[in-house]
Amino acid sequence: MTHPTRILFVCLGNICRSPLAEAVFRHKVRERGVEDQFEIDSAGTSGYHDGAPPDPRSSETARRRGVELAGQSRKLSAADLDRFEYVIAMDGENLREIRTLEAAAGGRARIHRLREWDPEASGADVPDPYYGGPSGFDDVHDIVDRSCEALLDRLLAERRA
Secondary structure, three states, X not given: OOOOEEEEXXXXXXXXXXXXXXXXXXXXXXXXXXXXXXXXXXXXXXXXXXXXXXXXXXXXXXHHOOOOOOOOOOEOOOOHHHHOOEEEEOOHHHHHHHHHHHHHHOOOOEEEEHHHHOOOOOOOOOOOOOOOOHHHHHHHHHHHHHHHHHHHHHHHHHHHO
């Protein structure tokens, strides 16, 4: 039996987008009955919200769609770049911060943006809904949901190959 594929979703503060991506991906993995094949986590490039729960607006949006957010915010570490096979950034700024950490500390993770798997991508970034209204959280959930679905399809195909 092969080890689980380890995936880390990363945004700025680890309270809106990355915990949502973690929860949505976990939900999809559970629905398909492949929980033993994945280890899923999230982190932020900043420590602004260390220890804080997910943003209530993100949690409520997910809850309405049958997804439960859990966990506490934590900052991305150099060790994460060795522990996880995939580090998935929500936007270009997150990607730059991850690449800066990688340049300083190394690591073996494959670093991507989540929207690389979005079949309806109209931009490279998952927008940050933190300062927007409720519709921003719905829009972000839609982006994350379809991107995570496509990412899971790809990873399952890689595991079968």
